[in-house]
Each structure stands twice: as structure tokens, then as C-alpha cells.
Amino acid sequence: MEPEKILNISVDCVVFGFDINTKSLNVLLIKRFLASENKEEILVDDYVLTGYHVYKEETLDETATRVLKELTGLTNQYKKQFKAFGNPDRLMNPKDIIWIKNEAFHLRTTTIAYYFLLKTEDVDVNNSKKQAKWFPVTNLPELGFDHKKIILEAYEDLKIKCLSEPIIFKLLPDKFSINEVQDVYQSILGIEIDNRNFRRKLINKKYIIALDEKQVGVSKKPAQLYMFSKDIYDKMFSKNYLISM
């Protein structure tokens, strides 16, 4: 039996996945489809974030973890609660009202929004019961509720946060090449970075560790692989209080 739900509080999850092949930062979305009873008219046909009500006996973090696990099977991914959305009219578009009538949750629901960072390759999109699909964050489909707003705010937060914290590595495999890291930054920030300068900068960090390994199975010069050491990073206590406003 399902635990008791809090009917007016939900958690919505912006699942960011980096696709190392297409070098694209993607968002995992769920199809929302509803036809009229006689099936002649399509009432709702768009995408939404994955989310669910908070249960009475769980923390908000636990809700987010549960929601991610149900969609992807994954646990222990990087997760951040970044904002609550509670405008009275946030679920009040005509299509949303039709949808909610069909589902059964409150029109005045406040949602606590999280984002996750992972690799698209870790998610088996076809395996999920829901119709989930990856979309580039720069090319989103039509979205229900206020989910476009939520995604864009998550993306802004991610952009700022990746400049000051080593969360970029959550989007990459444990072993990565320098150029792959550069690809992620370029894709997230939408900028071009000079490869020589970037290399030097990254290799000089003590918490970027060169491995005795190279890429395998690539049809070109295989790149040197590195890993990120969270231990060393934490020990460096990276707060240097540089005022740069």
C-alpha cells in the first residue's frame, strides 16, 4: 500500500544528463498525453518533469531520491534542492487543469524543485514504464505546468555552481580525458575555451590525477585518462574568499 501523501506538496526533479558522444547537456522528460473519450481530440500532448507528492513520513531529500530511482533505477547521484515554486496559478494553464482533473492532485500545489547530475548513458530510457526521453537543454519541447521555468532556473543555478565547485565531474565517467571535461564546460556554459590554457589549468590542480591508462576503442589517438579526487579536493578546503563581485 502506498504511504500517505501530502496532497499539496510535491518534489519535481530536473534530471540533467551529459551525453559524452553528442557533447550535449540534456534533460530527462516524461511524455504527457491525453485524448478525449472518443479518442478524436488530443487534449494534452507535451512533456513534464518527473515528480511526485511528498509522503507524510519522508524528508524532501528522500522524496527526490525516490522519484529519481523510480524513473531511472539510479541512486546515489548528485542532487541539489535549488528552489521552491508555489505561485497560486502555476498549474492553471488550460491543459494543466484538464490533466489534473484526470490525475487527482491539488491545483494549489507547491513543489520543491531538485536537480540531478548524471550521465545519459547510465539511464536506460526504453526500460522505463513512463515514456521518458532526453532533450538538449537548449532545445526543449513544449512543457506542461511551469516546468519550463523550473528547468531554466535549474540550468542557471548549474551554470553558476559549476564555476566554483567541482560538480562537473558528476556529469562524466570516473575516468575521463581533459578534452571531455572541456566539452562539458563548453556545452553547459555555451562558450569556447582555449584548449592549451584549459589543459594547463586542469592538470595543475592537485585533485586531478593522471592515471596509467589511455582510452580504448577509439579510432584515433587515444587520450590520457584522469580522475577527480574528492578526498584531495576536500582537504584543500577550497574556500579562498576571493571577492570578485
Next chain:
Amino acid sequence: MEPEKILNISVDCVVFGFDINTKSLNVLLIKRFLASENKEEILVDDYVLTGYHVYKEETLDETATRVLKELTGLTNQYKKQFKAFGNPDRLMNPKDIIWIKNEAFHLRTTTIAYYFLLKTEDVDVNNSKKQAKWFPVTNLPELGFDHKKIILEAYEDLKIKCLSEPIIFKLLPDKFSINEVQDVYQSILGIEIDNRNFRRKLINKKYIIALDEKQVGVSKKPAQLYMFSKDIYDKMFSKNYLISM
């Protein structure tokens, strides 16, 4: 008549005020006091943040604005929603349970926490109906609910944010001296800053504008006054994407 409340959602406000005289970053707190019926036993005697339920027809931002206004009379202050707190046990300390029985709100309330930045001198503490009082953020009294946690997380957010955004000026009068800005940074971050380097750095910013005025009424050499120009700051489009992780 009071508008309809959402019984399980509240907004709590961490009101930060900088005291330019004591050079202290303070938090505005409200006394919570309850004696037993025969008045012999003190059941609750501590402090809490100011906060209130969200009304059915208002946004979360509006709730925060309303809560601040009711306590201080102030509007148009810098405000930031920084985190939601919704652990099932967050209001479950013995004293909190006694208190909630006396008030009448849900034991499982999720709160959306905001912080405000203003000047202690702008608040008339004695004028408020509630017993409000300023406490240095580094020397807080006993706090009810999970409000200590909320304050500390707000403070962490403020520390990080003041490094990259010019929010420091929200804690200062419109006209300020360079040394006062330094005082604020030192107080917030708990560090010492070299005055010569800091001066040069600040004065070189185009959005720090020297006024034709000096301090008045000080019993020493009066300092040159400056102001912060948000217009110029915004035009500079201060995103330079410096990766410093």
C-alpha cells in the same frame, strides 16, 4: 477577515541586519514564551524566526514580503528564497510540540526559507508588537524548531553569494565609506582584509562612484563617501565565466 491559510506551508524569514556601529552582522529574532497555567513553570522560553503561513491566493515571495512588513514595517528590501525545509520531525522537539498545541498549526509543516538584507538602524525594534531583538549571527540564543539550522544555512548562502554579487551594499546606507564596505566583508566572512589592497580594488570598480561628500558628525577625520551604481553594474554584464573550482 484574514485570508485563507495553507495550513502546512509557511515562509520563515532570516532577517539579516548589519549594525554599522558595532560592525556586526545580526539576525532579527522573536521571543517565544509560554508559562504553565498556574504560571509556576516556564514551558517555553527561547527565540524563533519570524514567519507565517502562506495564504491561498498569494505567491511565496508575497508571503515573505508580507511577513517582513508586519514585523518591521519595511518593504522593498533585498530578499532571497534560499531553501525549503520539510523534514517530518522538524517541529517535533518537546518544546515545539507544546508551543504548536498552543498556536494551531500543523506538526508536518514545510517551510520555505527566505533571507533579507537590510540595516539594523532601519528597524525600530521597540515599536513592534512582537518582542523582536537583534542577535549577532555568531552568537545566537537558544532557538526553537529547526531555526538554528535555517539561520546557519542562510548565513552560508550569504557568505558565498557576497563573493560574487554586489549584495553587500544592501547592508549599507546609500552613501558609505570604503572602510565601511571592508567592515561588512570582514564581519560576514570572519576574515581580515588588507586595507590598501581593498581600497584600490574597490575604487577601481566603475560602479563605485565617489561623491562630493564626506562623513559628517564624526569625531575624527571624516571619510570620503561613495555610492554603488546598480545601473553601471548591470551594464557591465558581470558574467565573465571564470572557472575557479
Next chain:
DNA sequence: ACAAAAGTGTTATCAGTACACCCATGC
């Protein structure tokens, strides 16, 4: 004249930026 805080300059070091070609590998 004294106390108190305001204000001032130089040097060394480090980090960031701009820039173009050779190299190693798989096919």
C-alpha cells in the same frame, strides 16, 4: 598636542589570455 581613523605606493608573484603547429594512432 593628541587620539583616531583615513588615506597612500611599490614590488613580487601568480593567474589568465592569446596564439599555431607537430604528434600519435587507427584505419
Next chain:
DNA sequence: GCATGGGTGTACTGATAACACTTTTGT
């Protein structure tokens, strides 16, 4: 042998950090 992406060095510029004394004012 060739296409592909991997990998390399130098010079310039600007920012930061360390450091101690003089000046101005009110009392």
C-alpha cells in the same frame, strides 16, 4: 599515407598579496 583529434610552449598583461607610514580632523 592520411585523417582525426591529442597534445604542446611562450610571451604579455592584469590582478593579487605583502607590507608601514603620513595625513587629516575633532576634541
